Amino acid sequence: GSVVGQIAKIKGCRVVGSCGSDEKVNYLTQELGFDYAFNYKTSNIRKELHVALPEGIDVYFENVGGAHLDAAVGQMRPLGRIPVCGMISAYNNKGARSEGVTTLSNMIYNRVTMKGFVVYEFDGIRAQFLADMRAWMAAGLMKYQETIFDGIENAPAAFIGLLQGENTGKMLVKLGDDDV
Structure with missing residues (x-):
């Protein structure tokens, strides 16, 4: 939006x-x-x-x-x-x-x-x-803006947070240390 x-x-x-x-x-x-x-x-x-x-x-x-x-x-x-x-x-x-x-x-x-x-x-x-x-x-x-969770183990929490509106901007899950 x-x-x-x-x-x-x-x-x-x-x-x-x-x-x-x-x-x-x-x-x-x-x-x-x-x-x-x-x-x-x-x-x-x-x-x-x-x-x-x-x-x-x-x-x-x-x-x-x-x-x-x-x-x-x-x-x-x-x-x-x-x-x-x-x-x-x-x-x-x-x-x-x-x-x-x-x-x-x-x-x-x-x-x-x-x-x-x-x-x-x-x-x-x-x-x-x-x-x-x-x-x-x-x-x-x-x-x-981005709301970033670190690690695949936090993907469920990120998804639930997205559905509950806890993020500002895009909700992302960072899977590694490399900058992309």
Whole structure:
């Protein structure tokens, strides 16, 4: 989400982010330049989206599911788009089922498009994306954080921490001493 938000900012969009701690809210707004961010654990998602985007949402990048998706669908503007790349809220659920979306009728009325998003579908533009990303990194426009666990024996703890939102940025497991 933080990478998508930064790309959207580079492209001139107003960006709103949701995260699970006040520390992460500060990171999104102060470090990454998001226009607005909120802690979904201590806030009402629907209310926060309405405050941040009173005119509605044009594009909602879906990687959480559940209450986030439900709130976003209810705020979508006419002809809005929802690329879906993940639903982390459902990964621990039996059968990987997400909570139901109660606002689906809004998709009909506003002619909203929701489409699955997988990286390999865009292999034809991968070289251009990598060139853009390198340029943004060199210009200091793209920032990142990593949470690193050392050793394969800590992989289960890293995975559980990822699902529980204990990481900031990418969750990684370092397998050796070599710098890569």
